[in-house]
Amino acid sequence: MCGIVGWVDYERDLGEQKPIVEAMTSTMALRGPDAQGIWIDRHAALGHRRLSVIDLEGGVQPMQATEEGKTVACLTYSGEVYNFVSLREELVKRGHRFTTRSDTEVVLRSYLEWGESFVDRLVGIYAFAIWDSRKKELLLVRDRVGVKPLFYHPLGRGVLFGSEPKAILAHPDVHPRVGLDGLRHLISAFRMPGDAAYEGMHEVKPGHVLRVSRNGIEQRCYWKLEGHEHTDSLDVTIETIRGHFDRIMREQTVADVPVCSLLSGGLDSSFVTATADRILRQRNGNAMHSYSVDFADHGKGFVKDAYRDTADTPFVREFVKQVKTRHTEVVLNNRDLANMEVRRAVVDALDSAWFVGGDLFPSLYLLFKAVRETSTVALSGEAADEVFGGYRWFHTPETVNLDTFPWMRHASSRLETLLSPDLSKELRLKEYEADCYASALRAVPHVGQTGLEKRMREVCHLHLANWLPILLDRKDRMSMAVGLEVRVPFCDHELMQYVFNTPWSMKTFDGREKSLLRAAAGDVVPEAILRRVKSPYPATQDPAYEQALRDGMARMISEPSPRTAQTFNVDAIREMLDEPLGEVSIGWERRDMDHALAMSDWLERYDVELV
Known part of the structure; x- marks a missing residue:
């Protein structure tokens, strides 16, 4: 993985703008700690920061293709193409x-051979830009599922782009301005394709190509989930999923640097780790290096909550005992989760205060930082719940039948109540949510289902299109902030397309969540894990973490800055702080404090102008 930036301007000679291009490229240093490169033509400038994974000595970027001594195309590329x-x-x-x-060279040569249609041949996770010197056109391309980020900002007769907003914000003509839509984007627990927080900025939609020319910007969708009738029997379906997964893992365990896995003791990560371990032992005789996370005293003092029936660590240890991976338990100190330097590193990685999920952000950041000490590439079980139907709210009628995104009952935030009354009124979040939900429903590809099957197809599509992007973005930002590449096997587009079209009755054929995945994994995952009920990523249960948040909130409102006073309802925050310690740990109020603290820090340090 790497960080990419660029600037196209048909009215300027960018050869005279090298310092700006260098400043934009330098913002991607954490994503690409191994090397930096810049290429500048009259109307195009491309920058690159490299994290070396394949061909450590070659693959220098931006990469040029030449004919008769002249550059015909230049590529700045982030990601991995697994079928290269x-x-x-x-x-x-x-x-x-x-x-x-x-x-990288395969991607560039593929463009020269097949033109823009070459994107149909790529399998992987990627975001890249190609400047065609012959046509004086720029192509911006993002992978089918949107695993790797890519932002752009039209500017004059051209465009700025980067892996993260900070690259674009480094340009002197772009200012950190955020309007009501941007705030809605940051507060809401769903994502609409293409939206971004900053005024004038957009994200290239998953599965899309943007062409920039003198005539402006055109976008084209080259892939999306399609509806097909599923005719395979249950046995054939399970075997097909096994075949897909074996192919995926053989592709995604290829690297010229150490590869590890993220192990939670759940079905998804255990299937990934066990399959990868088998392949690595066959390939080179080495066991997979796996990592798990826990909190100091968490395992000893774990208490069942509304989302987690069991602690991860006992299941992780049972898996390691049976599969015999080379395992490392990363134990996080709760003081580190609340540490201001860590929290600011998270905000800087996000370029915003999108902190829905609370301590999961600093927790992931610290986990990835520990993993990066010995590995450059990690395999994750992310997306299995969205693909196979794993969340509890998939299986409860009261959430399935909500007239909104089904997860909102569990994942919605009350941060709105901590904002100033005027701002809260202007946001009209309920109307925004209803409009976005209606738009998301229109994108669902139906193939004649009725009743529950129709509704569950909608629910599955909503998760893949509007919930999964949140998790992928969080995973990418937290991992790339420490120079770690995280691969997500369950985001393989062929697997995703196949499973999406299986009927809900087949996805739940044994009366449980993720029935198809459980059956496919049955011969490689320990029995105790196959029986385990879905448990999400762990959250600290230490009251000291909540106390640290309360202390931060108290400092924030003790002498509020003009921007804090303009944005937040100080009286509502005082009322929250008057509640007894521990009362807010149960629900989303603690996460709202996490979110509000991050927003305050972001507004001040990024000098954000609310418009």
Whole structure:
């Protein structure tokens, strides 16, 4: 993985703007700690920060393709194309000659061979830009599911782009201005494709190509989930899923750097880890290195809550005992979760205060930081719940039948009540949520289902299109902030397309959540984990963490800055702080404090102008 930036301007000579391009590129240093490169033409400038994963000596970027000594195309690329070996073989047969072993060169040569349609051939997670010097056009491309981020900002007769907003904000003509839609984006527990927090900024939609030319910006969708009738039997379906997963794991365990897995003791990560371990032992005789996370005294003092029936650690240890991975338990100190430097690192990684999920953000950041000490690539079980129907709210009629996004009963925030009354009134979050929900429903591809099957197809699509992007963004930002590449096997688009079209009755054929995945994993995952009820990523239960949040909130309102006074309802915050310690730990109030503290820090340090 890497960080990319760029600038196209048809009215300026960008050869005279090198310091600006360098400043934009430098903002991506954490995403790409191994090298920096810049390429500038008259009307285009591309920057790159590299995290070396494939062909450590080759693959220098931005990468140029030349003919007769002239650059015909230049690429700045982030991500991994897993089928690059087969693509390379086909390109060699067509007369292309390669000077590196990198997938980067395969992407560039594929564009030269097949033009814009080359995106249909790529399998992987990626975000990249190609400047075609012959056409004087820029292509911005994002992977099908949107695993890797890519933002853009039209500017004059051209565009700015970057892996993260900070790259665009580094340009002197762009200012951190956030309007009502931007705040709605930051507060809401769902994502609408293409939205971004900052005024004038957008995110390239998953599965889309943007073409920038003198005529402006055009976008085209090259992939989306489609509806098909599922005709395979249950046995064939399970075997097909196993076949897909074996292919996926063989592709995603390839790297020239150490690969590990993130192990929670749940079904998803255990299937990933066990399959990867088997493949690595066959390939080179080495066991997989796995990592798990827990909190100091958590395992000893775990208390069942509304979302978690069991602690992760006993299941992790049972898995390691049976599979015999090389395992590391990362134990986090709750003081570190509340540490201001850690929290500011999280805000800087997000370029915003999108802190829905509370301590999960600093927890992931610290976990990834520990993993990065020995590994460069990690495999994750993320997205299995969205693909196979794993969340509890998939299986309760009162949430399934909500006239909104089904997870909102569990995941919605009350941060709105901590905002100033005027701002809260202007946001009209209920209307915004209703409009977004209606738009999201219109995007669902139906194929004649009725009743429960129709509704569950909607529920599954809503999770994949409007909930999963939140988790992928969190995973990407927290991992790339420490230079760690996290791969997500369950986001393989062929697997996702296949499982999406299986009927809900088949997804729950044994009366449980994720029935198809449980059946597919039955011969490789320990029995205790196969029986375990879904448990989400752990959250600290230490009252000291809540006390640290309360102390931060008290400091925030003791002498509020003009911006804090304009944004927050100080009286409502005082009322929250008057509640007994521990009362807010049960629900979303603690996460609202997390969110409000992050927003205050972001507004001040980024000098955000609310418009």
